[in-house]
Amino acid sequence: MSDSMMVLEDHTKSEYKYGFTSDIETEVIPKGLSEDVVRIISAKKNEPEFMLEYRLKAYRHWLTMVEPVWPNVDYPSIDYQDIIYYAAPKKKPELESLDQVDPELIKTFNKLGIPLEEQKFLTGVAVDAVIDSVSVKTTYKEKLGELGIVFCSFSEAVHEHPDLIKKYLSTVVPYTDNYFAALNSAVFSDGSFVYIPKGVRCPMELSTYFRINTANTGQFERTLIVAEEGSYVSYLEGCTAPMRDENQLHAAVVELVAMDNAEIKYSTVQNWYPGDENGVGGIYNFVTKRGLCAGVNSKICWTQVETGSSITWKYPSCVLKGDNSVGEFYSVAVTNNKQQADTGTKMIHIGKNTKSTIISKGISAGRSHNSYRGLVKIGKKAENAHNFSQCDSLLMGDRCGAHTFPYLEVENHTAKVEHEATTSKIGEDQLFYLQQRGMDMEDAINMIVNGYCKEVFNELPMEFAAEAQKLLAISLEGSVG
């Protein structure tokens, strides 16, 4: 290995910067999963009967399923009886000002640099902060309320908008979909609900910060976003988690529904604890995200920047049912040390003239493995469907791996499908060039990596893009010089 490759390796051995645990009193139920536990969760949340029934159906189905195995991801088996399925901050929401929020929580957010304060008002971002499993604070709900927009915790929605929940819950991701979706459906604790009425353009980016906080608490978040005819919403999800010794399971479900001419933009920055240099203690992130373009000319765009978790298994997908509907997926996935990521997307073309774009940028450093797995399916009736996929992999050092698994199923011969893939090593010549121009190694790497990810960052809202760049630099930074 050349000297500069060694420096590169050093550089990419950095420590997780968000490792701390905040001390908020939580109310937990004992470890383990059973029908009783499902009932307790539902009871604690005071849920209507239909929710309990849904959970129980999902739980019973889950019992019949086996945990999937993936060829490129390797981890010790999970003991589902060793997980705590419910934890809630003791102090309940219904607060009017920040003064009433647990000061520990405020401290946590400040450490993370999350401006929950009035700055958010100025920047026009409403925040629905999820700590552990219960939403603690929702801002600017009133302002959104004037437009008829609903943006609240999932639990709240179950009580205040049961008809909407009944109508849409599980319509995009049925509880039978996969092992982790079934588990989530049975035990999900909370999450977010967004409803944009007909013809309304949501005037601000809606954002949620998730944070895993209680040791051994599996996180089972549930998000549902419905955009009625002709509406538009941009939703941001970002997360960091405290340092932890035991692996933590995270199995979220996100469902999006876009009606005629509606558009949903869903952006994620994911930075959960990746484990130490040897991968010990990181988060297992098994997420099911799917959007349904139900109406004509509807559009769903997923953008993700994934830097965290020890294992990521995640395929934000689009079902393009409405004619002329559009699905997009833009992804940057960074793996370092012993992280493993298996991520990608599915674009299911059902309607006529449907169009999908996939731009995936994988970056592997250390001894990590980064896989892109993508399915493009063109159904029988999808006349003139069009897909463009571009999957690039960037390797930093000699000991990491990048893998690309594109799957293609075409049942309609009018389809046009294009796929491009590249794998490159971060160029010593590029680094030499930038250093010759006066930049240090760290700046040179950041410049090259940010350039490589640009197409994806361009899709993120401005502030988020800056945050994502910072995060990328942190994930790849280390002991240079």
Place this chain on the structure above:
Amino acid sequence: MLEIRDLVVSVEGKEILKGINLTVRPGEIHAIMGPNGSGKSTLSSVLAGKEEYEINSGSILFEGEDLLEMEVTERAHAGIFLAFQYPVEIPGVTNATFLKSAINSTRKARGLEELSPVEVLKLIREKAKMLEIDEKFLKRSLNEGFSGGEKKRNEMLQMALLDPKLGILDETDSGLDIDALRIVSDAVNQLRDPQRSFIVITHYQRLLNYIVPDFVHVLHEGRIVKTGDKSLALKLEDEGYDWVKGGAEALI
């Protein structure tokens, strides 16, 4: 300014530079000519600090400092600028972003105040105009899809912005049309200064009509086999390298 003594360099076990001696004083322009594969780019890469080259023996002093002890970035900060024979492309990084970062990193290291985005842009525009570089090149990705000549002109823009003490031009004239050759030469001549030196690597005597060198050296198989004034270049143009190659054998 620069003193190279008995420099022996190999790459992947193969000896490429076999004892180079070269002294460059402040304000001088040295031209280096020589057949393909004789080691010209190797010498310039070694001066800039590229790692894959092994220094077997010899020394290089730059302004009295041991250059071989310095990192690539430090050498750049100290005033060594290499205009690459093949400038690399960096997708997604705009030329303007790159120039801004290069200028401010260098200024910071030299104890100068960093420039604001507005000041940087003004400076870049000024120099770009001198080199007749269209502003649209500032918004494009660094060197990506630039023509050969555009890349070379962009190298000269960087040199003009980074204010080096020693500019090394590795075949900057190759691939330039006649107008571009004149523009590039003018830029170099404007930078000429009693405190600034240049090493100009070229295959063509023509360039040396524009940038008039104080010395011309011929590099052959890793050795400087002939040194003379600008008339040497004219003789090479007429007679080729055979007669100096013979000289090389005579030296052994």
